[in-house]
Amino acid sequence: MSTPIYLDYAAATPLDERVFAVMQPYLAEKFYNPSAAYTAAREVRRDLDTARHELAVCIGGKRDEVILTAGATESVNLAFRGLLEPGDHVVIGATEHDAVRGIAGEYDVTFAASDNKGTITPSAVLTAISDKTKLVSITAADSELGTIQPLVKIAAVIADVRRDRVKRGVKTPLYFHSDASQAAGVIDLHVARLGVDLLTLNAAKCYGPKQVGLLWVASHLSLKPLIPGGGQERGLRSGTENVAGAVGFARALQIAIRNRHTDSEQIRGLRDTLQKALTTALPELVVNGSQKKRLPGHLNVSVDGLDAERVVFRLDSQGVQVATGAACAANKGTRSNVLIAIGASDSMADGSLRFSLGRQTTAVDIEQASTLIVEAIRHEASL
Amino acid sequence: MSTPIYLDYAAATPLDERVFAVMQPYLAEKFYNPSAAYTAAREVRRDLDTARHELAVCIGGKRDEVILTAGATESVNLAFRGLLEPGDHVVIGATEHDAVRGIAGEYDVTFAASDNKGTITPSAVLTAISDKTKLVSITAADSELGTIQPLVKIAAVIADVRRDRVKRGVKTPLYFHSDASQAAGVIDLHVARLGVDLLTLNAAKCYGPKQVGLLWVASHLSLKPLIPGGGQERGLRSGTENVAGAVGFARALQIAIRNRHTDSEQIRGLRDTLQKALTTALPELVVNGSQKKRLPGHLNVSVDGLDAERVVFRLDSQGVQVATGAACAANKGTRSNVLIAIGASDSMADGSLRFSLGRQTTAVDIEQASTLIVEAIRHEASL
Numbered sequence: 132m133s134t135p136i137y138l139d140y141a142a143a144t145p146l147d148e149r150v151f152a153v154m155q156p157y158l159a160e161k162f163y164n165p166s167a168a169y170t171a172a173r174e175v176r177r178d179l180d181t182a183r184h185e186l187a188v189c190i191g192g193k194r195d196e197v198i199l200t201a202g203a204t205e206s207v208n209l210a211f212r213g214l215l216e217p218g219d220h221v222v223i224g225a226t227e228h229d230a231v232r233g234i235a236g237e238y239d240v241t242f243a244a245s246d247n248k249g250t251i252t253p254s255a256v257l258t259a260i261s262d263k264t265k266l267v268s269i270t271a272a273d274s275e276l277g278t279i280q281p282l283v284k285i286a287a288v289i290a291d292v293r294r295d296r297v298k299r300g301v302k303t304p305l306y307f308h309s310d311a312s313q314a315a316g317v318i319d320l321h322v323a324r325l326g327v328d329l330l331t332l333n334a335a336k337c338y339g340p341k342q343v344g345l346l347w348v349a350s351h352l353s354l355k356p357l358i359p360g361g362g363q364e365r366g367l368r369s370g371t372e373n374v375a376g377a378v379g380f381a382r383a384l385q386i387a388i389r390n391r392h393t394d395s396e397q398i399r400g401l402r403d404t405l406q407k408a409l410t411t412a413l414p415e416l417v418v419n420g421s422q423k424k425r426l427p428g429h430l431n432v433s434v435d436g437l438d439a440e441r442v443v444f445r446l447d448s449q450g451v452q453v454a455t456g457a458a459c460a461a462n463k464g465t466r467s468n469v470l471i472a473i474g475a476s477d478s479m480a481d482g483s484l485r486f487s488l489g490r491q492t493t494a495v496d497i498e499q500a501s502t503l504i505v506e507a508i509r510h511e512a513s514l
Numbered sequence: 515m516s517t518p519i520y521l522d523y524a525a526a527t528p529l530d531e532r533v534f535a536v537m538q539p540y541l542a543e544k545f546y547n548p549s550a551a552y553t554a555a556r557e558v559r560r561d562l563d564t565a566r567h568e569l570a571v572c573i574g575g576k577r578d579e580v581i582l583t584a585g586a587t588e589s590v591n592l593a594f595r596g597l598l599e600p601g602d603h604v605v606i607g608a609t610e611h612d613a614v615r616g617i618a619g620e621y622d623v624t625f626a627a628s629d630n631k632g633t634i635t636p637s638a639v640l641t642a643i644s645d646k647t648k649l650v651s652i653t654a655a656d657s658e659l660g661t662i663q664p665l666v667k668i669a670a671v672i673a674d675v676r677r678d679r680v681k682r683g684v685k686t687p688l689y690f691h692s693d694a695s696q697a698a699g700v701i702d703l704h705v706a707r708l709g710v711d712l713l714t715l716n717a718a719k720c721y722g723p724k725q726v727g728l729l730w731v732a733s734h735l736s737l738k739p740l741i742p743g744g745g746q747e748r749g750l751r752s753g754t755e756n757v758a759g760a761v762g763f764a765r766a767l768q769i770a771i772r773n774r775h776t777d778s779e780q781i782r783g784l785r786d787t788l789q790k791a792l793t794t795a796l797p798e799l800v801v802n803g804s805q806k807k808r809l810p811g812h813l814n815v816s817v818d819g820l821d822a823e824r825v826v827f828r829l830d831s832q833g834v835q836v837a838t839g840a841a842c843a844a845n846k847g848t849r850s851n852v853l854i855a856i857g858a859s860d861s862m863a864d865g866s867l868r869f870s871l872g873r874q875t876t877a878v879d880i881e882q883a884s885t886l887i888v889e890a891i892r893h894e895a896s897l
Contacts, residue, residue: 135554142555143547143754151541158534158723164526167837168823169830171518172525201584201725204743204753233742233752335754340541342584342725342756359616360587369616370587371526371718373725440551447552454550 135450136496140428140489141274141313142454147338150383154340157375165372166361179374185381189388190330190347191321198346198364199377203312203333204230205357206346209367210308210329211235211266213354220263224251224280225472226273231310232468235268243269245472248421249278253288260292262301271311271318271325275456275469275485276420277429279318282309286326306352312336312344316387317395317426322347332384334376338490339383343376398488399427401497405486406430408501413508419470419483428488433475437482437512445507451500454485482512518833519879523811523872524657524696525837530721530873533766537723540758548755549744562757568764572771573713573730574704581729581747582760586695586716587613588740589729592750593691593712594618594649596737603646607634607663608855609656614693615851618651626652628855631804632661636671643675645684654694654701654708658839658852658868659803660812662701665692669709689735695719695727699770700778700809705730715767717759721873722766726759781871782810784880788869789813791884796891802853802866811871816858820865820895828890834883837868865895 137145163172165179184194200206211234215221223235225245243251243259251269260267267289272279289307296303311320312333322330329352334343348354360369387394409416409432419431439455446453456467470480486504488497508514520528546555548562567577583589594617598604606618608628626634626642634652643650650672655662672690679686694703695716705713712735717726731737743752770777792799792815802814822838829836839850853863869887871880891897 135552139547139550139552139555142550143545145543145545146541158529160528162526162528162724164522167522167525167835168826169518169522169835171835201588201756202753205584205741207743208741228743229745230743230752233739233744237742341545341754342759356616358588358591359620360590360611360613361616362612369613370585371724373584376725443551452550452552452554 133450135452136500138451138453138486138488138492138500140492141277141336141485141487143341144336144338144489145491146340146379147383147386149386150339150379153382154375154379157378161374165374166363175374179372179377182374182377182381186345186377186384187347189320189381189384190332191323192347193350195365196347196350198348198367199372200344200346200368201342201373202335202344203310203331205368206331206333206344207231207268207308207310208234209346209354209357210268210331210348211238212357213348213367214266214306214352219265220261221266221268222256222259222264223267224269226251226276226278226469227268227270228274228310231268231270239263247473249273249276249419249469249473250421250424251280251285253281253284256285257288257292260305262296262303264305265303266306266308268308268310271309271314272426273469274313275467276431276473277313277426277487278420279314279424279426281424282325282327290326313426315384316391320388322349328352334380334383337383337387340376340379343373343380345380394490395427398490398492401492401494402428402430402486402488404494405488405497405501409505412505413514415512415514416508417479419473419475430486431483433470433479433483434508434512435476435482436478437508439482439484441511442484442507445511446503449503449507451503453504454487455483456485516833518835519883521834521836521869521871521875521883523875524660524719524868524870526724527719527721527872528874529723529762530766530769532769533722533762536765537758537762540761544757548757549746558757562755562760565757565760565764569728569760569767570730572703572764572767573715574706575730576733578748579730579733581731581750582755583727583729583751584725584756585718585727586693586714588751589714589716589727590614590651590691590693591617592729592737592740593651593714593731594621595740596731596750597649597689597735602648603644605639605642605647605650607652609634609659609661609852610651610653611657611693614651614653622646630856632656632659632802632852632856633804633807634663634668636664636667639668640671640675643688645679645686647688648686649689649691651691651693654692654697655809656852657696658850659814659856660696660809660870661803662697662807662809664807665708665710673709696809698767699774703771705732711735717763717766720766720770723759723762726756726763728763777873778810781873781875784875784877785811785813785869785871787877788871788880788884792888795888796897798895798897799891800862802856802858813869813871814866815869816853816862816866817891817895818859818865819861820891822865822867824894825867825890828894829886832886832890834886836887837870838866839868
């Protein structure tokens with residue numbers, strides 16, 4: 132069998148060769164502990180600081196506001212655990228990833244409803260906020276539909292709530308966090324323009340190394356440590372630093388941001404070709420989520436009554452790698468919370484497939500994959 | 515300047531080339547998310563399971579008892595947070611690393627005293643335990659002196675306490691955790707023989723990748739999650755798995771265990787040569803810690819009144835990389851808690867140097883380094 136056609140970039144992106152190249156020295160001769168005192172180790176510390184600075188520049192933040200973590204899930208956990216006390220009230224979007232749902236579930240949580248396109252509107256967030264709410268967490272774009280959320284408008288609503296609280300003498304602070312893991316290299320990640328107080332990013336979703344992430348924390352916030360110990364990362368998550376990971380992450384994010392428009396345009400063109408091929412050949416097929424505000428590589432479709440898992444396995448045997456939804460949710464065999472949130476019926480949710488394209492996807496890939504996907508859906512849905 | 519002589523293996527070990535070789539495919543074509551459904555991703559999941567199995571075999575545990583983490587600090591945090599409720603009483607050794615001291619400080623903590631050789635005796639542990647004690651955490655060997663702790667005897671004392679509690683109807687459970695990060699490849703890590711309930715190991719201290727660790731948890735224990743989310747690692751610490759890290763860690767630990775006796779013997783011989791050279795040339799020099807029960811690569815010495823930091827910088831300029839103590843503590847400019855614990859005076863603690871040898875240390879290194887170290891200490895101490 133020839134090289135498989137990979138259409139699951141939302142689950143994992145391959146490590147960019149340029150990223151690996153800058154990581155390589157730290158996996159070899161630059162292995163030093165950055166806390167050691169001699170020159171070679173202090174050079175590694177300086178390289179780590181440089182990477183942190185570069186990451187900060189990518190999002191318009193300051194170096195000391197960037198906390199390096201072992202991935203997005205840890206970043207989200209640090210945001211929640213760092214800010215909240217037991218029993219605090221939080222608002223999260225109905226389409227959030229398990230990384231946010233998991234930790235939010237340890238607090239008093241209200242879901243901001245999604246509309247039928249997967250959009251969490253500012254008014255839905257406002258409805259969910261009460262005077263007790265301390266943290267709002269809305270993803271920049273969800274991993275299943277790829278619907279891009281109106282973060283700037285949500286931030287404006289949150290700013291209104293804050294002003295109103297001050298006016299009424301309500302002392303509870305209100306913070307705004309966004310998990311932008313899926314959106315790196317697509318949307319403008321400038322934290323001041325987004326209006327967030329905390330931002331999560333994940334190297335593994337933008338062609339960087341796995342288990343490397345960051346939490347950007349606005350300098351006026353004070354967090355409690357998630358992992359106390361040797362005092363690394365401003366004492367918030369201790370442990371000898373992963374310099375290779377940090378340096379790789381910085382390079383990956385720089386590349387993603389530099390090529391944002393050209394990459395997005397190319398990927399969107401291919402995705403639209405795939406979408407057109409599927410909707411033309413299969414009138415029964417419904418495209419899920421917003422088609423206006425959507426990540427360029429995402430295409431989520433449903434066919435009522437289809438056994439989507441069988442399609443995944445059939446396509447796999449034919450060399451096309453696709454998903455039914457977020458990998459960790461799919462692996463647990465649970466129904467997609469995102470499709471439930473947009474009001475899909477059980478049979479539409481179970482009949483949903485996610486195609487996610489990326490930098491290496493080619494027109495030939497899409498041409499070949501379209502034919503096989505149409506054939507597989509027809510076969511499994513007995514159309 | 516020629517290649518520096520590295521004598522700080524306790525702070526960081528270089529990544530073994532054989533380890534990097536097995537990691538490499540997962541940094542390239544095997545980039546898949548192990549939770550995805552298609553064959554290539556399931557193969558990656560299988561490789562992850564195999565690595566977990568190999569790690570378990572290395573310590574005599576079962577595969578499902580191994581929780582992969584982003585390093586020893588996180589493992590220690592998972593052990594404490596997973597077992598304890600706020601206000602619970604814990605006993606830790608007086609010579610523990612900051613990774614243990616940090617999280618222990620969030621509970622009601624009693625320190626088991628060290629003797630003047632850095633040994634935490636079973637009777638010191640027993641003295642520190644009360645009927646409220648829920649967790650005892652004693653390192654297998656501390657990172658500064660390298661003193662190997664009598665874990666088996668401590669475990670026996672803890673078993674006695676448990677039996678006594680049952681007899682007296684005291685319901686509080688008592689668990690025994692050990693951070694064995696420094697001891698991998700030196701002591702027998704078989705968990706049943708050690709008598710521990712939880713064991714922390716760190717890939718970065720045994721020639722494996724950084725920010726990769728494990729917590730072994732005996733199957734009869736039930737832990738609360740440290741990082742909730744997508745449900746990876748039995749739900750205890752979520753996040754897409756670092757398969758490259760896991761596979762590398764397994765290989766590193768296998769190599770360390772296979773070569774345990776030959777490596778230890780070689781390294782011990784070189785360390786003893788260094789010790790003899792220093793003690794012969796410098797009668798004022800005191801060797802800190804136990805010389806009988808000591809990691810083979812460790813040599814910690816003090817000269818009263820010496821400014822050890824100046825020695826580190828002087829040697830660095832001459833191409834010899836050494837430390838004053840644990841890197842993260844040294845970096846913060848605080849006095850070593852380990853030297854305080856063994857009763858060293860302030861001027862002896864400030865005059866202490868740690869040399870730690872490893873697999874790549876050669877007889878020529880030691881010959882050259884001995885001369886330079888003696889000269890540097892003489893110069894700085896004005897001997």
